Amino acid sequence: MSAATPVNNPEEPFVEAFGGWQERSILIVDDEPGMRSFLQRTLVGRCSRVETVESVEAANVLLDQHHFDLIILDNSLPGKSGVDWLQEIRELGLHNDVVLITAFADLETAIRALRAGAADFLLKPFRVNQILSAIGRCFDRAHLRRENFILRRELDTHVDLAGVDGLIGASAALQPIREAIKRLATVPSTVLITGESGTGKEIAARAMHNLSNRSANHFVPVNCGAVAPEIIESELFGHVKGAFSGAASSREGLFFYAQGGTLFLDEVAELPLAMQVKLLRVLEEKRIRPVGAEREIPVDVRVIAATNRNVEEAVQEGRFRQDLYYRLNVVQLHMPPLRERTEDIPALAEYFVRQLAQQLGVAAKKPDSALFASLASYSWPGNVRELRNLIERWLILGNISDVTAANTTPGTTTNSDVTLEAVEKQHILKILAEVDGNKTEAGRRLGISRKTLERKCAEWGV
Structure with a gap:
């Protein structure tokens, strides 16, 4: 037997630990x-x-x-x-x-x-x-490395799914969304999900992944608006040792962790223009180049993007590349705001009560008609995410009046002529006042990113 010849010993069985x-x-x-x-x-x-x-x-x-x-x-x-x-x-x-x-x-x-x-x-x-x-x-090791990475991101994002598609409610507004998700799960096309903050864009993206043939691999979300522009390229593509000051070792990017699965680019319209060019190239050629690397690496990743901004307007203003918009917008899925599906509020509220009571370690109370009436009369600028935060406060405070007071302020009117923008501004400024101007905490309570909150404050001159 030569030194290079392997020894075949069938009496020593091998078990594939993770399978796959x-x-x-x-x-x-x-x-x-x-x-x-x-x-x-x-x-x-x-x-x-x-x-x-x-x-x-x-x-x-x-x-x-x-x-x-x-x-x-x-x-x-x-x-x-x-x-x-x-x-x-x-x-x-x-x-x-x-x-x-x-x-x-x-x-x-x-x-x-x-x-x-x-x-x-x-x-x-x-x-x-x-x-x-x-x-x-x-x-x-590769499985555990990816699993640990994804679990850490899950803990940071606190995304919870209910049922197969994660969507709660039986309103007419949700039915075409469910049907579209099922169809889109069977194809590899890029999808652009639009809708206001807190409408469940990431949940829809996860549902497409979970129902697809990529579900055995990972769903990797990244909030493009929450990553500093100077490091977003390294975050997505990785980097090699010495690529820039502080790069003491090589690091894999999010495309690496999403290999064979799905990469979800939330708030994609916040990407810097230079990064938009590189993302377009990746989508077209299915290859990435880590920062500082001389070689491109082939990748097999489905990209789903989302934004709460008017991308067509951003294209016209030169803030978003038209060619990238067309490449992302192969299929568009628009998530309806909560005010267009108020009949789903009872089911959502009861779900959040069960979920949050366990997390908070408090008794799960059943919402009554008085609370539902208050919830149904509100315009919900923060949508489902804001509803979840309100239910959390209700479970903690235990007093309906203390919670519903968050929806109005002294001297405000319920006149139907008041615009949605005015209601949104009023509510956001009230939350900012409650947290002494802490935009990170205010964004968490409102269910929007700090960058989005800063943009709105700049528009209002606050």
Whole structure:
């Protein structure tokens, strides 16, 4: 048996811990035909895509064309060692997991491999279960890394879904939305979701993802208006070590974490113009370039965007690129405001009571007709998100009058001639006064971003 020949030991079973290998792709780089053939036979029934090449030059061609979840890399290659090539691709911004295999290992090579970013290191000859275990560890770590990242973002955003599509209520305004979500879930097209703040745009985007064939992978949301313009490119595409001051190490971007899944760009109209150009290129070519990298990386990500602004007006004013608008607006889904579906308020209120009572550790009270009457008479500038915040205050204060007083101020009128904009301004200024001008806290209570709140205050001269 040669040093490069693997040992097939069927008596040592292997268990795929997380499963889902059928969604994974692997690139094998080895100059020995027997090893390439063996690894391909071993993996082709387990993974969705297995490619084999005999040189780093051929590997570079495939990496430019496709995304691979894992690379199995021989260290002894003609012209260039596997470790040297691994260092090169890391410097170019490629973060693929790599298992290095070699027949001539020493401590120095192992240390260099790990420092270069190899996820695992195997000495030939190896058993079948050893290579499968190494691959499984890589997939498990990648799964957990993405899972932890997504869970941290979930805790930050506090998005809760109810039912399959997350939409609560049976109003006529919701029926076409539900039907559209089901249809859009079956296609890969880019979708632009419009509507006022707090109408459930992210919930609709999540529903499209959960009902699609991408649901096995992650839904990654990002609020474009909440990320500083100078770091938004790194946030989306990642960066390589030394790309800018403070970049002490390479970092994957949100497109990386959304690989195979869905990236939700909320408040997309807040993107700087320079970033709009780069996003358009990514949407058209399905490739990203991490900040400071010399190489583009293919990605398989569905993009769903959302905005509460009038994008056509922004295009006319030169604040949003027309070509990006057309590229995002393949299909548009408009979320109705709560004032157009007031019949859903009882169902929403009862849902929020159940949800928030458990989170707050208080008794779940049943809203009565007096509270529903008060809720139905309000215009809801903050929409469903504002309703949720009001129910939270009701559960804490326990007094309907204390809560409904938040909807009016002394001296205000309920005259039907009062415009929606006036009601919105009145309510926002009242919340700002309650929090002593803290725009971050006011935005949280109102269900809008700080940037949106600052824009409104600037318009009002506040």
